[in-house]
């Protein structure tokens with residue numbers, strides 16, 4: 001016993017050969033703050049000496065971050081070696097890229113909130129239209145209703161068409177017809193939205209022989225043209241993800257193909273399909289140009305999709321901004337509030353999609 | 367319940383590629399038949415022709431005939447859906463429906479076909495099928511949990527329960543134990559032994575011991591080379607195949623000298 005113990009003791013190396021130099025845990029944060037401080041001090045001195053006009057916070061953050069990237073690399077290189085140093089540098093770059101990518105988003109939401117909240121919070125904004133409003137007040141109810149109606153109808157039309165096309169492409173489509181559909185769906189994805197608006201306008205003005213036609217349903221048709229390819233593409237991808245084994249399992253139980261699709265394939269991919277549909281709605285709900293052409297704009301309420309012009313939120317924002325009256329500020333406020341409403345609607349839709357996806361996704365685990 | 371299968375001059379194609387050539391054999395009711403052979407020789411392909419699952423693959427077709435109790439599966443006007451209700455199948459990888467609970471998975475054959483069933487009948491069918499698949503004791507308290515929450519071996523037995531719940535006459539199994547541990551494998555082998563009383567069973571396996579343990583008759587498939595079609599080399603009683611095969615290739619294969 002004692003023998004083994006002594007050998008074990010002597011054999012134990014004084015230093016573990018697997019260890020390497022390591023920076024303390026919070027060193028990146030400290031280095032970052034230090035870099036900002038140093039650059040901040042530099043700019044401060046510049047300002048005091050009169051070489052610069054004033055203290056620049058953006059410059060401090062920007063150059064501070066650059067200094068950080070260099071500093072963390074060098075520091076890590078001397079303490080931890082070249083492999084870790086590269087890792088730290090790349091981590092820093094990736095994080096910076098991420099923050100830079102998020103900045104516009106934050107800035108956008110922030111600006112919209114700040115500018116939009118005053119008018120958004122007035123009680124009349126969701127209870128009144130712009131009828132007979134020249135200065136302050138009034139609301140965007142007519143635009144909210146119009147957006148919901150037009151987008152809703154567009155969804156009602158494009159989801160069945162898009163979903164059924166996707167089912168055809170994944171489950172039945174072979175040969176020329178399927179290839180042609182895929183090709184034209186791809187082409188449709190690239191249609192500029194204004195062209196969709198012109199298409200709907202041309203279609204209906206020819207059909208009804210009315211060169212000045214404006215109505216909500218036409219807008220819905222224009223949006224449908226934009227929406228169908230997105231629904232087809234996303235649903236197709238989701239349906240393709242359903243393993244063939246599940247289809248074969250159903251066939252082997254003597255289940256006909258259509259029931260297999262209806263009761264095995266669709267439920268299995270439902271979460272993804274719903275998400276795709278929500279994304280396609282978000283894609284079209286902010287369209288302005290086609291609606292401006294075929295649905296027009298108005299200051300009054302209109303619940304009838306088939307008669308008269310119909311206002312929508314994006315067009316509302318545009319017209320408030322484009323036709324500012326004497327009381328400029330209240331027009332601008334309303335434009336921002338309209339934009340805020342649109343963002344909120346899209347956010348709600350996405351939240352709803354997440355909830356639905358959570359409910360329908362195949363359950364795993366116990 | 368159990369039925370006789372007769373295969374005459376069957377050729378199986380994937381588009382232009384002839385995968386299996388000139389198979390003729392007879393499978394008696396209430397027997398277990400094992401199909402063995404090297405990888406790629408067409409065992410799965412042949413097995414899938416016995417319930418017309420083969421044609422699910424685009425471009426795949428068959429010439430020749432398969433008679434089940436005298437009815438040609440490939441005769442004119444035959445509905446593959448009706449064929450598959452009589453000839454069930456268990457796949458190599460367990461594939462329970464992920465959107466369904468354990469109980470619903472067992473009832474899948476009924477539910478997916480839109481047939482109505484009284485709750486008491488449904489419960490009885492679930493219990494009977496799970497008992498038959500040797501799984502009842504393990505899952506009886508969690509029938510409403512998702513099927514994917516079971517272990518691989520339990521999932522495979524769930525798939526067997528699902529297959530026998532539609533009360534087929536023939537059950538085809540394509541390497542049902544290849545993803546399972548020895549204990550689950552034994553459980554399924556015992557199950558095959560019991561099910562033999564009611565069903566005609568055809569099983570593909572790479573495991574010689576398994577073939578000799580469970581089967582009454584064994585068919586050996588082989589392939590002359592890549593791109594060549596697979597052929598049924600020898601088909602005989604299992605004891606004969608493993609102790610005294612008529613063809614040299616069979617002896618080499620079962621004794622592990624090649625393939």
Ligand SMILES: Nc1ncnc2c1ncn2[C@@H]1O[C@H](COP(=O)(O)OP(=O)(O)OP(=O)(O)O)[C@@H](O)[C@H]1O
Nearest residue numbers: 380383385403404405406407408409410411412423
């Ligand atoms: N979907 C398919 N399309 C075209 N050829 C296929 C397809 N499936 C299988 N084959 C070909 O058919 C031949 C037989 O394949 P099969 O899957 O029946 O072999 P197997 O005997 O079951 O092999 P394993 O023991 O590896 O499962 C192989 O040459 C294979 O490449």
Ligand SMILES: [Mg+2]
Nearest residue numbers: 409410411540
């Ligand atoms: Mg196989």
